[in-house]
Amino acid sequence: MKLILYILFLFPIIGFGQVSAFISGNELVCDYNKAEVEVSFISGLSPYTFIYAINGITQSSITTNDNPYAILTQQEGVYTLTYFSDANTNGSINGSAIVTVLESPTALFTTSSDTLSVLYPSVQLNDFSIGNIVAWTWDFGDNTANDYTSSPYHIYPQWPPTVYQVSLIVIDNVGCSDTASSTITVGQLTTSIEEHTTNKELLKVTDLLGRETKGTKNQPLFYIYDDGTVEKRIVIE
16 A cells, blocks of 8 residues: 555655756856856756846857757846746746856066077067966977976077077966967078188188088088178188
């Protein structure tokens, strides 16, 4: 008898369960990302139609077959449901979600110079980023290892003279990041077939790969002087 009564009482609950929707989420995101607020539908038949509000301000109605349904948002506030129905009837609503949007840092840096001599291809980079910065990643654009200090000093290859793309990624104390980039030019070669004058001193002679040499005939050589000038010569025999 007890078993029969139990089945009789249980059947109405299973067979006529209340149609309802539940909204949930506690999202903390940087301002360049989207938070995900989830709306789950309990019992009922699709399609589901619901309306939600942000800080009490009603948003547009949404109809979907997805269960659960993900609201992707960048708007901070408290999310609640104001209406729900399935394919057949209105249902009850419950739950709430909180979205907090964090302001990301601003990556900024300066360089001691954006044009370097092939004789002295070194540069001081200084971080001036805005925010509570806790981590730095510098990419100097010359295939050397990254640097993780705030204001590094870097020496570029002397040859070949070229333009390098420098980038800085900063991360603040809550994990948000930003990127800044700039260019640095190393060396602007001048070509001359004239002998160097007596008021400048020859420092070294290099081949096309930047290797110092005492002179090789029938191939281009670079003559580097103490005043920063560079002459390209070919001694033909």
